[in-house]
Amino acid sequence: MKALLSKEFKLCVHPALFIYLALILMLLIPNYPYLVSCFFVCNGIFFCFQQARENGDAMYTAMLPVSKAQTVKARVWFVVIIEMIDIVLMAGMCAFALVAMPETNGGGTDHSLSLIAFALVLYAIFNLIFLPSFYKTGYKAGSAFLKSAVGIWLWLIPCEGLMIASHAIADSNLDIAFFRFLHENVDCMPKTAEALTVQAILFGAGLLLYVVCTLLATKISVKRYEKVSVA
Amino acid sequence: MKILEIKDLRKAYPGFLLDGVGFDVEEGSIMGFIGRNGAGKTTTIKSVLNLVHADGGTVLFEGQDLWANETVCKKRIGLVLGEFNYYKRKKLKAIAAVTKQFYEEWDEETYQTLLSRFSLDPEKKINELSQGMRVKFALALALSHRAKLLILDEPTSGLDPVSRDELLDIFRDIIEDGEHSILFSTHIISDLEKCADYITYIKGGRIVVSTDADSFKDAYRLVSGETEDLGQFRPLLIGYRAHAFGFTGLMRREDAEHAEGLKVAPADMESIMIYTEKEDGHESAAQ
Numbered sequence: 001m002k003a004l005l006s007k008e009f010k011l012c013v014h015p016a017l018f019i020y021l022a023l024i025l026m027l028l029i030p031n032y033p034y035l036v037s038c039f040f041v042c043n044g045i046f047f048c049f050q051q052a053r054e055n056g057d058a059m060y061t062a063m064l065p066v067s068k069a070q071t072v073k074a075r076v077w078f079v080v081i082i083e084m085i086d087i088v089l090m091a092g093m094c095a096f097a098l099v100a101m102p103e104t105n106g107g108g109t110d111h112s113l114s115l116i117a118f119a120l121v122l123y124a125i126f127n128l129i130f131l132p133s134f135y136k137t138g139y140k141a142g143s144a145f146l147k148s149a150v151g152i153w154l155w156l157i158p159c160e161g162l163m164i165a166s167h168a169i170a171d172s173n174l175d176i177a178f179f180r181f182l183h184e185n186v187d188c189m190p191k192t193a194e195a196l197t198v199q200a201i202l203f204g205a206g207l208l209l210y211v212v213c214t215l216l217a218t219k220i221s222v223k224r225y226e227k228v229s230v231a
Numbered sequence: 232m233k234i235l236e237i238k239d240l241r242k243a244y245p246g247f248l249l250d251g252v253g254f255d256v257e258e259g260s261i262m263g264f265i266g267r268n269g270a271g272k273t274t275t276i277k278s279v280l281n282l283v284h285a286d287g288g289t290v291l292f293e294g295q296d297l298w299a300n301e302t303v304c305k306k307r308i309g310l311v312l313g314e315f316n317y318y319k320r321k322k323l324k325a326i327a328a329v330t331k332q333f334y335e336e337w338d339e340e341t342y343q344t345l346l347s348r349f350s351l352d353p354e355k356k357i358n359e360l361s362q363g364m365r366v367k368f369a370l371a372l373a374l375s376h377r378a379k380l381l382i383l384d385e386p387t388s389g390l391d392p393v394s395r396d397e398l399l400d401i402f403r404d405i406i407e408d409g410e411h412s413i414l415f416s417t418h419i420i421s422d423l424e425k426c427a428d429y430i431t432y433i434k435g436g437r438i439v440v441s442t443d444a445d446s447f448k449d450a451y452r453l454v455s456g457e458t459e460d461l462g463q464f465r466p467l468l469i470g471y472r473a474h475a476f477g478f479t480g481l482m483r484r485e486d487a488e489h490a491e492g493l494k495v496a497p498a499d500m501e502s503i504m505i506y507t508e509k510e511d512g513h514e515s516a517a518q
Contacts, residue, residue: 003332010329011318060317062282064333065305229283 004066004074005081012078014051020044021086027093030101033108033160034090038119039152041086042126045079046145053139062230069222072135076218079131083123090116098189105187106167108160113199114186117206118159124206124213125151135221138228163187233291234258234380234412235279240288242278247436249274252288254431254441256380259409261402263427263444264416265500267508271436272416273312276384280310292380306334309378311386314365315357323360323368324353334376342375363390370398374405381405381413387422395419399426420501432504439507444500451498452487455479464490470509481506 020040027034052058061071097111109115129151133144166182185198235256242249249271256262266272277283279290281298290297292304318326323346331337346353349367351360360368366386373381381402387395403426405411417423423430423444431441440447456464457477464482465471467490471480481502487495 006332007329010325011321055319056317059282059312062280063310063312064330065302065308066333067301068281070302227284229277231277231283 001070001074001077004061004064004070005077007061007064008074008078011055012048012052012057014044014047016047017041017044017082020047021082021089024086024089024093027090027097027111028101030103031105031107033156033164034105034111034115035109035118035122035156035160037090038086038122039149039156041082042123042130042145042148042152045082045126046130046141048078048082049134049141049144053141058138058230068225068228072222072225073218076127076131076214076221079127080214083127087116087119087123090119104167104189105163106171107164109163109186110188112187112189113196113203117199117202118155120203120206120210121159122152122155124210125155127210127217128213131217132220132224135225135228138225138230232258234293235414236289236291237275237279238289238291240275240278240290241286242274242283243286244274247271247274249278249285249436252433252436252438254438256412256414257429258412259406260428261406261413261415261426262429262431263423264414264431264433265418265420265423265504266433267418267504270433272433273384274436275433276312276382276414276416280305280308280382306336306376307379309373309376309381311366311369311373311381311383313369313385313388314362315360315369315372316365317357319358320356322354322356323351326357326368327353327372330372331375336377338375338377341377342371345371345374363394366390367394367398370401374401379411381411381415383413384416385418386415387417387419395422396425402426420499420504424500430500432507434507448498448500448503450484451503452482452484453479453496453498453502454482454487454490454493455496456493460492464493470506472506472509 020043023037023040026032026037062068094111094115101111104110109118126148130144130148133147134141162182163186166179166187169176169179170183185195186202188195190196190199233255237255238253240249240252252271252275254262264272264275274283278285278288279297281301292308295304297304327342331339349364349371351364351368351371357365357368366388370386387398390398399422402413402415406413415423415427427444429442430444430447432439432447451469454464454468455477458473461471461473461478467482467486468480469482471478481498482490487493
């Protein structure tokens with residue numbers, strides 16, 4: 001597994017991935033839907049899959065002393081590591097924003113544990129759709145990414161939309177309990193004990209969903225790739 | 232001792248069936264795997280290595296189930312599936328650095344010797360190599376991890392005659408110790424004439440024959456005769472080519488021995504394959 005992972009990072013990384021990871025700096029933009037930065041990372045991962053495919057990686061790897069299951073698992077670890085790098089960078093940016101950007105985010109989820117939880121759910125959706133879809137053929141990365149993009153935006157738009165709504169409603173004279181709860185506990189920097197608790201629960205749930213979906217995606221991908229002929 | 236045993240290998244594709252393929256590779260020998268394009272050579276090799284998921288069959292490597300012990304077995308197998316066509320923008324040294332991580336038995340000295348022998352510059356990128364040099368690079372990788380069995384699919388295609396001859400010398404050196412073996416698929420039959428100990432001939436997804444090279448050649452005779460003799464001997468001919476002065480064809484040795492009036496000569500592997508492939512149509516288009 002160590003050798004396979006090393007191969008992934010030495011041969012399969014597309015230079016665009018670094019640019020997409022650097023887009024975490026978008027978290028410095030005032031009033032912006034920060035979850036979008038995660039979509040760009042998914043795009044970078046897709047570029048890596050394409051790069052590997054165009055370079056005949058499936059055949060090269062099949063000739064090495066590894067099984068198809070190990071090949072898939074190593075690639076999943078590769079994806080997980082990239083996503084976790086982004087999550088760590090996101091956590092760093094959120095910590096930075098706590099000090100440097102005290103204004104609330106009117107364009108989406110605030111710099112918070114909620115944002116990281118939502119990002120984990122986004123990656124869970126991406127992994128669950130993209131990986132099994134790709135490993136059905138072992139080469140159709142484009143259609144797999146398209147399907148996963150639909151899933152990502154079906155999560156991202158309502159999620160950020162709800163946060164924008166909670167912010168706007170709080171700024172208006174309307175007092176709707178649900179939106180007030182969101183604004184005071186979810187879509188805010190976790191500065192109160194209650195908000196911290198709510199966001200910690202959201203983070204835990206997001207992490208759990210991420211782990212479950214990624215494990216499920218791995219299981220399905222391995223099963224599907226076993227039937228694929230490497231030509 | 233058999234290093235590789237393939238039994239009843241089956242794989243169905245729309246329009247093609249690998250039908251119960253079975254043969255053995257003896258330790259310390261070179262097995263030539265011949266057949267025309269599309270006969271099933273590559274499908275057989277890929278099925279053996281689990282690159283293609285076979286519908287059925289058994290593959291034993293050194294007595295153990297290769298598919299169930301894929302990782303362990305593949306470490307002892309060197310593979311060359313044509314030229315090295317992967318990560319073409321990477322340097323040879325980068326590919327080698329990644330590849331050797333997978334083999335505890337990697338022999339850097341052998342690898343460096345092979346690079347020198349094949350005049351390969353590790354600083355060059357794959358896309359800067361000619362087709363033949365890419366085959367040599369694939370061979371250098373396959374020969375550098377002390378594999379017991381080398382499986383080579385069309386390794387000499389694209390090589391010039393001098394390089395091919397050089398390669399055949401290397402193959403003979405490899406099996407000299409009696410512990411290494413080579414399964415060598417090709418349609419360049421003259422290469423096998425020079426080095427194969429055994430021949431397995433596949434046609435339309437089925438094994439026609441798998442035997443030692445001498446028996447393979449000795450089982451057939453090339454015959455030639457006048458046009459008026461053709462009618463009499465046609466049922467005994469496996470395949471033939473008619474021309475203005477008569478015909479030339481292939482017969483089984485026992486039939487040729489009783490074919491009075493025909494000129495009989497030993498058959499070479501290429502002729503055996505060509506005339507056997509004409510079996511269905513019987514007569515060549517050349518007439």
